[in-house]
Amino acid sequence: MAFSTLAAFACTIAVAVAQTPFVNQTTCNSKTYTYQELAGYGLVPGTARDEFGDTIGGIGSSIALDRSQWKKLSNGSYTGVIWTLPDRGWNTEGTTNYQPRVHKFDILFTPQPDATVANPSGNNLIFTYKESIRFYGPDGTPCTGLDADATGHLSYPGFPDLPVATYIGDGFGNPGPGGKRISVDAEALVLNPDGSFWVGDEYGPYIYRFDPQGIMTTAIRPPDAIIPMRNGSESFSADSPPTYVNGGAGDDVTPADNPTGRDNNHGFEGLTVSGDGKTMYTLLQAATNQEGGLKSKTETYTRLLKYDITDPTKPRYAREYVVPLPHWVDPTAKASKNPKTASQSDIFHIQNDQFFILARDSGAGHGQPSSTSIYRHIDVFDLAGATDIKGPVYDCANCSMASLDGVLNAGIVPATYCSFLDFNVNSQLQRFGVHNGGAQDSGLLNEKWESIGMVPVDGLVGDDDEWFVFSLSDNDFVTQDGAFEGGAFTYKDASGFSLDNQALVFKIHLPDHSRPFNRDS
Numbered sequence: 420m421a422f423s424t425l426a427a428f429a430c431t432i433a434v435a436v437a438q439t440p441f442v443n444q445t446t447c448n449s450k451t452y453t454y455q456e457l458a459g460y461g462l463v464p465g466t467a468r469d470e471f472g473d474t475i476g477g478i479g480s481s482i483a484l485d486r487s488q489w490k491k492l493s494n495g496s497y498t499g500v501i502w503t504l505p506d507r508g509w510n511t512e513g514t515t516n517y518q519p520r521v522h523k524f525d526i527l528f529t530p531q532p533d534a535t536v537a538n539p540s541g542n543n544l545i546f547t548y549k550e551s552i553r554f555y556g557p558d559g560t561p562c563t564g565l566d567a568d569a570t571g572h573l574s575y576p577g578f579p580d581l582p583v584a585t586y587i588g589d590g591f592g593n594p595g596p597g598g599k600r601i602s603v604d605a606e607a608l609v610l611n612p613d614g615s616f617w618v619g620d621e622y623g624p625y626i627y628r629f630d631p632q633g634i635m636t637t638a639i640r641p642p643d644a645i646i647p648m649r650n651g652s653e654s655f656s657a658d659s660p661p662t663y664v665n666g667g668a669g670d671d672v673t674p675a676d677n678p679t680g681r682d683n684n685h686g687f688e689g690l691t692v693s694g695d696g697k698t699m700y701t702l703l704q705a706a707t708n709q710e711g712g713l714k715s716k717t718e719t720y721t722r723l724l725k726y727d728i729t730d731p732t733k734p735r736y737a738r739e740y741v742v743p744l745p746h747w748v749d750p751t752a753k754a755s756k757n758p759k760t761a762s763q764s765d766i767f768h769i770q771n772d773q774f775f776i777l778a779r780d781s782g783a784g785h786g787q788p789s790s791t792s793i794y795r796h797i798d799v800f801d802l803a804g805a806t807d808i809k810g811p812v813y814d815c816a817n818c819s820m821a822s823l824d825g826v827l828n829a830g831i832v833p834a835t836y837c838s839f840l841d842f843n844v845n846s847q848l849q850r851f852g853v854h855n856g857g858a859q860d861s862g863l864l865n866e867k868w869e870s871i872g873m874v875p876v877d878g879l880v881g882d883d884d885e886w887f888v889f890s891l892s893d894n895d896f897v898t899q900d901g902a903f904e905g906g907a908f909t910y911k912d913a914s915g916f917s918l919d920n921q922a923l924v925f926k927i928h929l930p931d932h933s934r935p936f937n938r939d940s
Contacts, residue, residue, distance in 0.1 A: 430837035447837035450930035459924035460851035461544025472905035478503035479891030481608035491878025507564030509896035513667015516590020517564040563600035567655035579640035582655035592663035607690030624686030642814035647680035689766035711825025739809040747794035764869035772802035784866030786916035791856035795842040865892035894918035
């Protein structure tokens, strides 16, 4: 495999041999991370429905584990509550008027350390559906997963201009009154102690805060360099028209790819907060278009924004850094197209200047052209020594911190990037009856792993530095028995596949005295 060598001098990697008690170990700027073992596997069926009668699918776009509910039982099992985010609904054949939401599940996790390839464990992570919270605008109008209009916005007092979708009928291709709704493609999730939550969005890309009932109370608009522009004006469309327009085939905006700002469907995939809850970080999935984002090979340098949320009603933009994404070699692509960038799908703050980052390839997994994923990792990046690029030099609408060919500007020091935890180790996966590569069966890992959640192995605060890392896949609502609007809209994905929502649990050891939930940023 190949990954970015930028600032790699600060990283060392040890791979397990037969005698070592771990799968992999990485030292990043003198802090050592250990992948001990794959500890669990579970799933939510792709045909499952929520309390509104809608398909639950796609729940791995982001997750958040409720720390207050995580308990270790006397028999060695664990119970907890996990929040899951299913992005914009079924979108493989265009977008629909799906109302974005979060789901809550009770979980029961029973580690099986004796599982082997020869004697694999059954599913040891069990999900029980609890409830869902749907998203509404500041005025109580439902939000929508429909692609935003090419031009125009909605305005509310105290809010920036918000992406808007104008739809006909019921927004599913059936008769109805039509209307306008805030477009939200929800891809990142952070819980707050008061029951409110932050959501990272791809359409804006914006960050939204919702109250416990799902009403939008705050919206953060990023610097102008990140806002998508077409024909001299902001244009929040991601070239993903409704299913009832052109068969959802795209190209309903000109140009299809906005020349500047976030690339289509490459918004705020990563969102995390410091342990004290005072600082929030968000990371673009890959480079903006003016900085190499129009090609997989060049979309390496992406932007991390830091916000002071001491007062969550008045978030303050504080810092900005460059994070280099890793590279991988696609065996199906021409040499001229390689290496490709592994875009990121989530981040998680560990301590001080270090973060987990989930970076992965695409087009490989259950229901995809290839069954073998090359790069599917939770890695580490470190901000120590990285250049703060916040300010007018790099944040204006026409500003760039890298060239169109993805070459970083001279004088900018990016974050240090260190390879760490590989999802695709079959000697671990097969202990739970799943695999990377091989047959297109239900045990094959899905393509899209997009979430990171952490809870302590001791069930308390993690003083021993041992943690479980949860990651769920996004199945894109791909099923042959799908429904929205309480069953009024039904669908069968044209792929012919039905994909479950899969979940993996990794056991790791963090650097000594990390305490990710108790450190200042």
